[in-house]
Amino acid sequence: MLEQSKFVNPTADRGLAFGSERQRIADTRKDWHFKLAHHLCDQAGMVFVEDLDFRIMAKGMLGKHTLDAGLGQFTNQILPWVCFKRDVYYGKVDVHGTSQECPDCGAEVKKDLSVRVHHCPECGSTKPRDTAAAQVICTRG
Numbered sequence: 854m855l856e857q858s859k860f861v862n863p864t865a866d867r868g869l870a871f872g873s874e875r876q877r878i879a880d881t882r883k884d885w886h887f888k889l890a891h892h893l894c895d896q897a898g899m900v901f902v903e904d905l906d907f908r909i910m911a912k913g914m915l916g917k918h919t920l921d922a923g924l925g926q927f928t929n930q931i932l933p934w935v936c937f938k939r940d941v942y943y944g945k946v947d948v949h950g951t952s953q954e955c956p957d958c959g960a961e962v963k964k965d966l967s968v969r970v971h972h973c974p975e976c977g978s979t980k981p982r983d984t985a986a987a988q989v990i991c992t993r994g
Contacts, residue, residue, distance in 0.1 A: 882922075882923050883923075883926075883931070886923065886926065886927045886931045886932075887931060887935065889927070890927070890931050890932045890934075890935035890936070891935060891939070893932070894935055894936060894939040894941045897941065898941060898942065899941065899942040899943075899944070899994065900932065900936055900941055900942070900943050900944070901943075901944050901945070901946055901990050901991060901993070901994030902928050902932070902943075902944075902945055902946070902990075903945070903946060903947075903948040903951060903990060904945040904946065904947065904948050905924075905928070905948055907919065907920075907924055907925040910924075944994050946990050946993040946994050947993065950989075951986045951989045951990055951993075952964075952982055952985070952986040952989075954989050955971070955973040955975065955976065955978055955985070956978070956980075956985050956988035956989045956992060957973065957976050957978040958973060958975050958976040958978070960973055960974075960975040960976070962974070962975075964982070968982065969981065969982050969983075970982060971984075971985035
């Protein structure tokens with residue numbers, strides 16, 4: 854019989870520790886997603902989200918951060934499931950033009966991503982861009 858080597862591979866144990874650390878991070882993220890989904894269901898009777906393609910977002914400059922946040926898992930799996938269990942209506946709306954449309958009059962107001970305030974020349978509405986886009990999403994839903 855051959856005698857076993859007395860040398861121990863120093864990287865053998867690291868694989869298990871690294872895997873368990875990844876699992877702990879994934880479990881923490883999932884727990885936070887469930888808590889957020891329950892909080893949203895407590896606040897509203899209906900939940901609408903944009904029908905985003907996260908594969909395209911992942912190819913951008915913040916791709917790794919987008920994937921690390923688990924946004925796809927939250928909007929496509931966890932939030933719909935919690936809404937179903939809590940009897941809250943869940944719906945997806947068309948993503949195109951939500952930040953370019955006026956929530957008050959429906960006029961199309963073209964703006965660059967750097968413009969953070971919505972000003973409508975048609976009706977004179979002025980509000981933060983994200984608030985205006987959220988109101989458009991609610992209207993579409």
